[in-house]
Amino acid sequence: MLKKNIFKKISILSLVVVATIACQQESIDDITSVDPGTDESAPVVEITSPSDGMSFQTTAETTMLDIAFEVIDDIEVVEISVSLNGEEIEYYNEFTDYRIVPKEIAYELGDGDYTLTVQATDIVGNITTDTVSFSKSTVDYLPQFDEEAFYMNFNGNYTEFISNTEITVVGQPGYAGEAKVGSNAYAGNTDSYLTAPVDGLTSENFSATFWYKVNAVPDRAGILVAGPEDTENPDAQILRTSGFRLFREASGSLQVIKLNVGTGDAESWNDGGTVDPAAGEWAHIAFTISATETKIYINGALVNTATLATPMSWSGTEFFSIMSGAPRFAGWGHLSDSSYIDDLRFFTKELTEDDIMNVMEYTEE
Structure with missing residues (x-):
């Protein structure tokens, strides 16, 4: 009699579990893919640091430059190239978010005049470029006023x-x-x-x-x-x-x-x-x-x-x-x-x- 009651309880419990799973499955929508649509716009590229026309003055011959930019596309960014005075210093073709790509780069900078270029390409080949110019110079500073x-x-x-x-x-x-x-x-x-x-x-x-x-x-x-x-x-x-x-x-x-x-x-x-x-x-x-x-x-x-x-x-x-x-x-x-x-x-x-x-x-x- 004891074994029969245990078996009965297990059977009822199994039915409850099955029913619960069925209810949960009915409440979950099927995952369906969504067509991202047609890529209609070229990427938007904005260099946020350094600013265009900036003149860095330091007492050291080199300084660390914080380069920052963001690329946004309506469908997908496939590659980004970062160049300084025509020489590529960074290249990206893998992204966590393919539509919004913020990046920061630390770059050691010596004296001189510079042109920074960020070029982005989207999935259909649209290309956008943003460019800023800046300079860096070493300054030997002496106090200009008493005390x-x-x-x-x-x-x-x-x-x-x-x-x-x-x-x-x-x-x-x-x-x-x-x-x-x-x-x-x-x-x-x-x-x-x-x-x-x-x-x-x-x-x-x-x-x-x-x-x-x-x-x-x-x-x-x-x-x-x-x-x-x-x-x-x-x-x-x-x-x-x-x-x-x-x-x-x-x-x-x-x-x-x-x-x-x-x-x-x-x-x-x-x-x-x-x-x-x-x-x-x-x-x-x-x-x-x-x-x-x-x-x-x-x-x-x-x-x-x-x-x-x-x-x-x-x-x-x-x-x-x-x-x-x-x-x-x-x-x-x-x-x-x-x-x-x-x-x-x-x-x-x-x-x-x-x-x-x-x-x-x-x-x-």
Whole structure:
């Protein structure tokens, strides 16, 4: 009797399994092939890096060039050829996605003039070519101003020219395709910024100058920050007892450039002045820090002064963040800046108004 009951249960279970599989099969559509149609259009080819007309200036004889492009076809890409000055440097004929093909190439570049060509062929033989021209030159840089201690020209590079060192890149910042000085300024991007050590810059008197083309999105951001790590608030990072924080915040349709300076036991706020994103123009920004006060200048004009009870402290400030408040000034959303910045200089002195005008006029030539 026991064996008969077990056999009966197994039989019922088998019927349930069969019925379930049958129901599942009825709910699944048959896989059918779809005719992709006729290839009616030639491929679309776009070189996104480098930009046409870019002039790379570096202090080294060679630099790594980031080549980036995308090929799109309505049916199928069959081959892509990448050439530099007529010599093929890459060839592709196998693709994960045959309709949309993004590619990036790292290429070591020496001095000279270059023409980059990307040629794509689709399945019926349509051919499209995109071409950009650019150049690379080695520059021996000497400081142009008294106590100039840090200089970045952003002409297709993230190099600090006085110490001849590559700056640390976080995330994926880009280039603007335009510049106030030279050919190609820094363009900010989400979660992206640069960092540089404060070595040789920790003077009681300090100044910075740069050209800036503000983007109002996001509505607030860090621009230049040197601050201590906030070990008590590791996620917020709001400690302001040393270093400085240059940042921007929205005020209606304008952006206010502000400065905060830490003096050890206290801090000082300079509420700065405004720039208009809608103008779409480059503005010259400068700030100075002395033992007793801070000043902010916009386009050579003094816009605000604030006092310091004691000189700025550099305690715990190992590095600068350029174009973001992260990682040391993140508590109020002053994160990566999507604006453009060009011709950045730091000085181990308090610049006068005449000094700032001299820098501004020099870089406008």
